[in-house]
Amino acid sequence: MTARRREKAPSQADVARLAGVSQSAVSRVISGNAATARIPEETRQRVFEAVRELGYVANPAARAMRKQRNNLLGVHTFERVFPHAREDFYFEFLLGIEERAEETGFDLVLFTSTGSGSREGSERGERKIYKDGTNRLNLADGSILLGVSTDRGELARLWYEGYPFVHIGRREVPGAEIPQIIPDYRSASASIVDRLVAHGHRRIGYVREWLEMEPYEDRRIGYAEAVERHGLTDTSPGFRGVHGIEASWLDEVARGAATAIVVESVRLAESLRDQLATRGRKIPDDISVAVLEAAPADLSGQWDSLEIPRTEIGRIAVDRLQGMLDDPDERTGSLLVPCVLIPGTTVAAVSD
Amino acid sequence: MTARRREKAPSQADVARLAGVSQSAVSRVISGNAATARIPEETRQRVFEAVRELGYVANPAARAMRKQRNNLLGVHTFERVFPHAREDFYFEFLLGIEERAEETGFDLVLFTSTGSGSREGSERGERKIYKDGTNRLNLADGSILLGVSTDRGELARLWYEGYPFVHIGRREVPGAEIPQIIPDYRSASASIVDRLVAHGHRRIGYVREWLEMEPYEDRRIGYAEAVERHGLTDTSPGFRGVHGIEASWLDEVARGAATAIVVESVRLAESLRDQLATRGRKIPDDISVAVLEAAPADLSGQWDSLEIPRTEIGRIAVDRLQGMLDDPDERTGSLLVPCVLIPGTTVAAVSD
DNA sequence: TTGAAAGCGTTACCAC
DNA sequence: GTGGTAACGCTTTCAA
Numbered sequence: 181m182t183a184r185r186r187e188k189a190p191s192q193a194d195v196a197r198l199a200g201v202s203q204s205a206v207s208r209v210i211s212g213n214a215a216t217a218r219i220p221e222e223t224r225q226r227v228f229e230a231v232r233e234l235g236y237v238a239n240p241a242a243r244a245m246r247k248q249r250n251n252l253l254g255v256h257t258f259e260r261v262f263p264h265a266r267e268d269f270y271f272e273f274l275l276g277i278e279e280r281a282e283e284t285g286f287d288l289v290l291f292t293s294t295g296s297g298s299r300e301g302s303e304r305g306e307r308k309i310y311k312d313g314t315n316r317l318n319l320a321d322g323s324i325l326l327g328v329s330t331d332r333g334e335l336a337r338l339w340y341e342g343y344p345f346v347h348i349g350r351r352e353v354p355g356a357e358i359p360q361i362i363p364d365y366r367s368a369s370a371s372i373v374d375r376l377v378a379h380g381h382r383r384i385g386y387v388r389e390w391l392e393m394e395p396y397e398d399r400r401i402g403y404a405e406a407v408e409r410h411g412l413t414d415t416s417p418g419f420r421g422v423h424g425i426e427a428s429w430l431d432e433v434a435r436g437a438a439t440a441i442v443v444e445s446v447r448l449a450e451s452l453r454d455q456l457a458t459r460g461r462k463i464p465d466d467i468s469v470a471v472l473e474a475a476p477a478d479l480s481g482q483w484d485s486l487e488i489p490r491t492e493i494g495r496i497a498v499d500r501l502q503g504m505l506d507d508p509d510e511r512t513g514s515l516l517v518p519c520v521l522i523p524g525t526t527v528a529a530v531s532d
Numbered sequence: 533m534t535a536r537r538r539e540k541a542p543s544q545a546d547v548a549r550l551a552g553v554s555q556s557a558v559s560r561v562i563s564g565n566a567a568t569a570r571i572p573e574e575t576r577q578r579v580f581e582a583v584r585e586l587g588y589v590a591n592p593a594a595r596a597m598r599k600q601r602n603n604l605l606g607v608h609t610f611e612r613v614f615p616h617a618r619e620d621f622y623f624e625f626l627l628g629i630e631e632r633a634e635e636t637g638f639d640l641v642l643f644t645s646t647g648s649g650s651r652e653g654s655e656r657g658e659r660k661i662y663k664d665g666t667n668r669l670n671l672a673d674g675s676i677l678l679g680v681s682t683d684r685g686e687l688a689r690l691w692y693e694g695y696p697f698v699h700i701g702r703r704e705v706p707g708a709e710i711p712q713i714i715p716d717y718r719s720a721s722a723s724i725v726d727r728l729v730a731h732g733h734r735r736i737g738y739v740r741e742w743l744e745m746e747p748y749e750d751r752r753i754g755y756a757e758a759v760e761r762h763g764l765t766d767t768s769p770g771f772r773g774v775h776g777i778e779a780s781w782l783d784e785v786a787r788g789a790a791t792a793i794v795v796e797s798v799r800l801a802e803s804l805r806d807q808l809a810t811r812g813r814k815i816p817d818d819i820s821v822a823v824l825e826a827a828p829a830d831l832s833g834q835w836d837s838l839e840i841p842r843t844e845i846g847r848i849a850v851d852r853l854q855g856m857l858d859d860p861d862e863r864t865g866s867l868l869v870p871c872v873l874i875p876g877t878t879v880a881a882v883s884d
Numbered sequence: 885t886t887g888a889a890a891g892c893g894t895t896a897c898c899a900c
Numbered sequence: 901g902t903g904g905t906a907a908c909g910c911t912t913t914c915a916a
Contacts, residue, residue, distance in 0.1 A: 189670075235689075235692075235693050237666055237667045237670055238666055238670075239597070239670065240668070240670050240671040241593055241596040241597040241602070241671075242597050244593040244596075245591070245593040245594050245597050250593070250671075251645060252641070252671070260630060260631070260634070261630060278612060278613060278642070278644055279612070281644040281645070282612070282644040282645070282647040283647075285645045286644065286645055287641055287642065287643055287644055287645045287668060287671065288641065288642040288644050289604070289639055289640065289641050289642075290630070290639065290640040290641075290642060291639050292630055292633040292634040292638065292639055292640050293603060293633070293634065293637045293638055293639045295634035295635075314589055314590055315589045316592075316639060318541075318589055318590075318591065318592050319592045319602075319604070319639065337587075340587075341587050
């Protein structure tokens, strides 16, 4: 037995010839469009036999061209997928996307060709949508976009051209209403504040990351609104717009300027813990701390934090996109996905 | 600014009309086939302008159909990718595949549509290549297959039909010479034995997993050959074909029946360590142990083990496949990739 | 230098 | 019920 030299895959025409029917009959038998034209069992059998004999399989390119549909969903990440996949950033999103794609019978294209291309070049592997005037995304019926260093101009153009896509994570693009699946950091931040208030805290502080992207904006807005709503005082640098942890402010905190602190990241929370420790203050006995992102439990306990339903968001993105494909008018509307609060061991009732 | 309602993407015909040239001229300008027919700068400019004005981008399906080429590489895993991606099984292969695909300007299709489809159904998510008589792999120019492929018939058929693919990992299919990228477990196992011998061990044992797949066969053959070559004695159950660890044999080992043991997996090595401990025997002081797979260092040290160059194998698979695409006659030949030995803390010179 | 025209493999419409 | 036939959008000869 030897592999057939790949000269030309058999086409419907070949099948038709062998079966002694017309090519269009073959098409109808294979596409199973029984409703339109019932084909006598006898003919069907002849066709199927020829198909088997020739090992015929439909040519997806031709089919795609004809039907303007591929059953292909694109996934465009603005950085390489797999180096990040382990950290939880892309990983769980993709998990959900894959699951849902499988359930709904779509294949997934990973747009890797749009990268910088060099081996050493950018470990970041920054990728562009439009490259030498051609938009590879068109290969797929529609795409899910995610990543950090999103090029807003590309998003705008993509949207303007009417290409069906959704973006995971909020991304503001002037003049374009990008359909987005957004973790609701804003409400989550507010709830965190509510929780602190419920524990009796009235003087609280905020520590922010240096990033100015929308997801952080959302946290800040939600926090600020809740502070306002509860009539709390916050004089922390983070609340005023400074990122990182200021030593002088921490001194004040150690002296009682705040009884609770909301922190944008685990990284900062850990640093905060250490710096408080050097000032003889313990979490949560002296100061309560809550984190505005997903925080794995570690040896010192579990941060009061958020669960970001990434897998679910991935699944939703697929459904949303398919909705857009089915009904091209549904090109609007973003979706807010709630984050649930994870109670930990770092928030306690106010002590004084 | 409002998103263009996606009626019909502009075609070359539209561009031609706007630019006042023929459609074929547009094609030649865009595909940049300057060699065949030099187009006057003036015309080129007119075309490009029309392209920009219309926002024209080539239709990949049509292009693919015409050129019989997609610049798409398929990745077919026989189980879901992402649930496993974290464990090192698929992950590092994909890392290499992605890297290399990016470097060579290919996109990647993940064949997810071929799964069972149900949500609850098979967490395993077993996937088939041929599903209702259609072979989705055809979507890609060629594919890389990996995973625990249960269905060898599919592999045989795929090969017979002449579809270009490579398989990562050795997989024996009667009557078909599947091009494979194979971690050289056989040599690696032999080297492990050599290493033990160099440390003075003459009575050694073997512990095998219950799986009977080729990768394990390779380890067993390599081991057996080395044992033979060195004229060693091995009376262990694993060497005779029994899987798992037999208590009665361990008793003998504790009494000195063997001074070194080669184990197929970390899982078994850990179990072995515990069971030796209950018999008052310590690794490596009393018994040396080496593992025939990649073993992460843990608290109790680093197993003497293998490094399986998975990322490199992923990269090689891409290159190999592209080689097959460039030259369809190169449909033969598998590739053996050496595994390097990782010295650890579990092999010592023989004590008696 | 440029344009006309022939496919590539499917699907879908329309006569028969 | 079935078989022509016209697209789908592109590339590539072949003439002009």
